[in-house]
Amino acid sequence: MSKLVLDGIFKYYWNKPVLNNVSCRFAPGLTLLVGPSGAGKSTLLRLIATAEKPSSGRIVWNDEPLPGARDKLRQTLGYAPQAVDLPDDLSAREFAMHMAALKGLDLSAADLQFGAIAERIGLHADINRPIATFSGGMRRRLIFAQAMLGAPRVIALDEPTAELDRDTAQRVGALILERAAEAIVVMTTHLADELAPRAVNVLRVEAGVLGSDRAAGGQEVA
Numbered sequence: 001m002s003k004l005v006l007d008g009i010f011k012y013y014w015n016k017p018v019l020n021n022v023s024c025r026f027a028p029g030l031t032l033l034v035g036p037s038g039a040g041k042s043t044l045l046r047l048i049a050t051a052e053k054p055s056s057g058r059i060v061w062n063d064e065p066l067p068g069a070r071d072k073l074r075q076t077l078g079y080a081p082q083a084v085d086l087p088d089d090l091s092a093r094e095f096a097m098h099m100a101a102l103k104g105l106d107l108s109a110a111d112l113q114f115g116a117i118a119e120r121i122g123l124h125a126d127i128n129r130p131i132a133t134f135s136g137g138m139r140r141r142l143i144f145a146q147a148m149l150g151a152p153r154v155i156a157l158d159e160p161t162a163e164l165d166r167d168t169a170q171r172v173g174a175l176i177l178e179r180a181a182e183a184i185v186v187m188t189t190h191l192a193d194e195l196a197p198r199a200v201n202v203l204r205v206e207a208g209v210l211g212s213d214r215a216a217g218g219q220e221v222a
């Protein structure tokens with residue numbers, strides 16, 4: 001079973017502490033990160049996604065610490081950052097296939113999978129249109145869809161349901177819950193209250209310190 005451990009993580013930006021001795025253990029299932037704006041949730045997701053390194057502390061993937069295990073983790077990682085500059089000239093499908101190629105996926109299988117995900121989240125009619133024509137919500141769904149390509153065992157999602165109408169957000173939520181049956185899914189979302197009953201953990205980040213959100217039904221992790 002996949003296991004991701006953060007152990008005594010500190011993160012500083014220009015000497016400003018953003019994560020302060022964060023330790024937690026992730027197993028397959030959905031973990032929600034909640035907490036006020038600026039608390040450090042996106043920073044935590046970036047560390048999990050290996051987009052940044054901790055200032056100190058250890059990240060351990062399946063009993064092997066990073067950086068040694070970084071490539072193994074990256075091979076099975078899906079990451080949807082909160083903001084990303086998408087290549088406007090490409091179609092959604094071309095962008096998804098570009099991401100699939102970077103992940104080393106079989107492109108014909110990835111194309112089929114992208115079509116199926118797009119169908120589920122209401123993007124299917126638009127996948128051959130240039131991204132330049134996409135609304136904020138469509139861009140958000142495309143970023144989400146590329147994160148789900150392949151069969152990632154660790155999925156880090158930063159507000160994947162922002163800018164989506166309720167129905168579409170719920171479709172995205174349903175897909176996330178399906179994947180969480182096998183994968184470690186860590187996400188921030190404004191749908192936290194709705195998803196909390198299905199989450200294995202709800203972690204509250206408060207000024208860079210991690211605790212469990214008991215009010216939302218979460219369980220504490222070591």
Ligand SMILES: Nc1ncnc2c1ncn2[C@@H]1O[C@H](COP(=O)(O)OP(=O)(O)OP(=O)(O)O)[C@@H](O)[C@H]1O
Binds near residue numbers: 014035038044
């Ligand atoms: N690259 C960076 N350089 C300097 N400071 C940063 C950087 N990234 C984040 N910060 C700061 O770190 C703190 C935590 O930011 P982070 O984006 O992780 O919070 P958040 O909980 O995700 O907030 P939100 O809910 O608004 O997205 C903030 O004070 C932010 O200004």
